[in-house]
Amino acid sequence: MRAEDDELRTAFARVRDEVGKAVVGQGGAVSGLIIALLANGHVLLEGVPGVAKTLLVRALSAALALDTTRVQFTPDLMPGDVTGSVVFDPATARFEFREGPVFTNILLADEINRTPPKTQSALLEAMEERQVSIDGVSHPLPEPFIVAATQNPIEYEGTYPLPEAQLDRFLLKVGLPLPERDTELEVLRRHSAGFDPRSLDAAGVTAVVGAAEIAAARTAVTRVGARDDVLGYIVDLARATRLSPSVRLGVSPRGATALLAASKAWGWLSGYDAITPDHVKAMAVSVWRHRIQLRPEAELEQVTPDAILQSILQQVQVPI
Numbered sequence: 001m002r003a004e005d006d007e008l009r010t011a012f013a014r015v016r017d018e019v020g021k022a023v024v025g026q027g028g029a030v031s032g033l034i035i036a037l038l039a040n041g042h043v044l045l046e047g048v049p050g051v052a053k054t055l056l057v058r059a060l061s062a063a064l065a066l067d068t069t070r071v072q073f074t075p076d077l078m079p080g081d082v083t084g085s086v087v088f089d090p091a092t093a094r095f096e097f098r099e100g101p102v103f104t105n106i107l108l109a110d111e112i113n114r115t116p117p118k119t120q121s122a123l124l125e126a127m128e129e130r131q132v133s134i135d136g137v138s139h140p141l142p143e144p145f146i147v148a149a150t151q152n153p154i155e156y157e158g159t160y161p162l163p164e165a166q167l168d169r170f171l172l173k174v175g176l177p178l179p180e181r182d183t184e185l186e187v188l189r190r191h192s193a194g195f196d197p198r199s200l201d202a203a204g205v206t207a208v209v210g211a212a213e214i215a216a217a218r219t220a221v222t223r224v225g226a227r228d229d230v231l232g233y234i235v236d237l238a239r240a241t242r243l244s245p246s247v248r249l250g251v252s253p254r255g256a257t258a259l260l261a262a263s264k265a266w267g268w269l270s271g272y273d274a275i276t277p278d279h280v281k282a283m284a285v286s287v288w289r290h291r292i293q294l295r296p297e298a299e300l301e302q303v304t305p306d307a308i309l310q311s312i313l314q315q316v317q318v319p320i
Contacts, residue, residue, distance in 0.1 A: 008217045009269060012038075014208045018063035022203045023056050024190065025183040031269075032174040032286060033060050033148065037214060038221050038265040041171025041258070042127055042147040044112075044162075044290060051176040053150040055197050057108045060148075062200045065210035066105035067142065073115035079122035083132045084139075097134055102126050105142055105211070109149035113159045120166060123147060127169040144214050164249075164293065171258055173290040217268075224264040225274035229319035233277055234259055237284060240312045246298035247308060255291045262287050277318045285309045 012034055019030050029045065033056070036043045045053045054070075061068035071082060084100030101107065102123070112120065126132055130141045149170070151162075167173075179187065196202055234256050242250030260275075262283040267275040289305045298308075 002220070004216070005220050005268070006271075008213060008220060009271065011209050011213055012217065012269065015060070015063045018205050018208055019056070019059045021205050022059040022062075022195075022197070022200055023052050024186045025179050026052060026056055026176055029056055029174045029176050030060070031266075032172045033057070035262055035265040035269070035283075036148075036171050037064075037144065037146055038217055038268070039171055039261040040144065040146075040218060041261065042149070042169060044167070044170040044173045045148060045150045045176060046153045046173060047150075047176030048154055048178070049152060051178060052197075053176055054108065054110055056176070057106070057148045057150075059200060059205055061106050061108075062205040063208055064106070064214075065207040066144070066214075068106040068108065069101040069104040070108040070110060071101050072110045073112050073119070075114060075116065077115045077119050079119050082119060082122045083126065084134065086135055097137070097139065099139070100132075102132060103139075103141060105144055105146075107145070107147045109147055111151060112149040113151040113162060116160055117163065120160065120162060124166055124169065127166075144211065144218075167290045168252070168254060170290060171262060172286045174286055221265050221268045224268050224272065226260065226264065227274065227319075230275055230277060230280065231260070233316070233319050234263075234280055236316050237280070237312060240316050241288065241292050241309070244308055244312065246295055246303050247292050248295045249293040251288050251291050255288055258291075259284060259287045281313055281318075284313060 015034065016027070016030055023030070033043055045056070047053050058068070058070075071077075080100065082100050082102050084098050084103065086095050086097050088094075089096050109123070126141060126145075127147055130143070130145055131138045132141065133139070237259075238251040238253070238256040241247055244250065259280065263275045263279040266283055267279045270279070272279070285306055288309055292305050292308065294303060294305065294308075
């Protein structure tokens with residue numbers, strides 16, 4: 001075990017503590033965001049209004065010494081409003097590219113399903129290639145770069161569901177449930193004591209991890225090993241989704257590699273030098289719930305992707 005890795009893990013544990021100064025509960029969502037950051041992936045946060053989706057991302061950004069931009073996705077948002085555009089500069093009499101809000105480290109795409117597909121697709125190249133192409137010229141995005149998008153799972157009027165190609169670009173889909181009674185009581189206690197969610201500085205959230213530590217942690221994650229039998233377990237799980245009678249489209253090979261990446265990040269955070277089947281099982285639902293498409297008859301019976309994945313995890317033999 002490398003001493004530097006222990007120091008980095010301690011630093012990311014402090015990130016959780018800092019986020020906890022502003023957000024009560026939602027530990028799973030915090031872990032998901034950190035795992036996505038380490039695995040160089042993106043996160044889709046889903047929850048009803050008022051469960052602190054936006055506050056969670058803002059608090060994480062405040063705990064990281066990184067640039068952050070928030071974009072409120074609306075029906076009239078244009079692609080250039082996200083990526084930037086070429087404009088004429090009268091001072092130089094030349095057309096120049098002006099960067100859009102996507103040129104940041106953490107892009108908070110708020111209510112991403114409220115903007116039309118044309119604008120949603122403007123993020124595809126940025127999410128996959130980490131660059132933006134305007135008029136045939138590619139502009140690289142800063143490193144690190146992740147998209148943390150939010151959407152409301154119950155209000156679909158006036159929304160545009162993300163296409164499968166774009167959903168596949170998200171490493172994780174994390175649900176933010178309504179809090180338990182004790183957690184909600186603590187939220188009210190904080191607000192009663194003067195907590196203002198618009199002022200994270202007043203809440204005492206400070207930056208404890210920067211780009212250098214993130215880069216070092218990402219390198220450490222790549223050193224986490226995976227035995228052939230564990231790799232075979234991931235493949236068997238992916239193939240089982242394709243054979244499920246309730247599934248119209250199962251997990252692709254890209255989905256399998258996404259599960260491997262997330263499992264390695266979780267394994268490293270847990271202090272392991274190699275991933276185990278438990279790490280795979282812990283990440284499978286979050287990584288795959290948005291990557292499988294159900295048959296219409298399964299949807300009519302109110303079968304959920306989570307239930308199918310949990311059933312598959314119970315049925316597929318675990319390597320010993």
